[in-house]
Amino acid sequence: MNKPKIDLRIVKTRKAIKDSFLTLIQTKGYDRITIQDIADQAIINRNTFYLHYIDKPDLMEKLCIEHIDLLNVCLPEYTEDVQNEDPSFMVIALKSLFLILEEHVVFFRTMLTHEIESSFSSYLKDHFKQIILSGLDTPPDNLKIQISLEYMVSGLVGAISLWIKEPEHYSIDEWIEQLSNIHFNNILDLIRSINGHSVQ
Incomplete structure (x- = not known):
């Protein structure tokens, strides 16, 4: 049985979000980070973020x-x-x-x-x-x-x-x-x- 094909665009986007989130924690601190900050750092729009995560705590938990x-x-x-x-x-x-x-x-x-x-x-x-x-x-x-x-x-x-x-x-x-x-x-x-x- 063939495994489901991995969408590399999704993998790339999630990696950009996670890497940006970690960078922002180091520079701004978790509490001061906004979704817009993450989107700007990852060079995506806010809607793209919400396609992958519910909110900031959801991103942290995952x-x-x-x-x-x-x-x-x-x-x-x-x-x-x-x-x-x-x-x-x-x-x-x-x-x-x-x-x-x-x-x-x-x-x-x-x-x-x-x-x-x-x-x-x-x-x-x-x-x-x-x-x-x-x-x-x-x-x-x-x-x-x-x-x-x-x-x-x-x-x-x-x-x-x-x-x-x-x-x-x-x-x-x-x-x-x-x-x-x-x-x-x-x-x-x-x-x-x-x-x-x-x-x-």
Whole structure:
């Protein structure tokens, strides 16, 4: 069965809108951007914008979902690997993660270093929590476990935010090595705590 043909004009227009939106966030800030600003920057008219997006929040939401979906692809479920105490999975997962961050550095840098940083950081932390807890039968309800999880993902997002500001100054492999050494044992301890709590 033939796949539907991709309309390259639509792809090109949406890319222009998204690139213009990110540029404007950096120069004007999210709250001060208007649809007309985006249209002018992308060299389209307002009606063309509305053919693709409902409004500015819709554009922001779709951008975030699009890039979070990229992380879903690069970060496989790894609960079983953690429980088998195989540290190599962490290096592989982090390598995949940082390659995505590097490829889409403009988006992640904009989201993590401008005035919308706090909301996107929370969005990213929630996503990492879901990945860490994937494969578990029940979510943890123990306060100590919840605090440990929050502490862990906050540290990971903080490290990503630090790297994303000046990625050219840091070796990805060195960054991954440090994060892997820190987070593998943290995740392993967390999974053990959850499993131990669930059988009590």
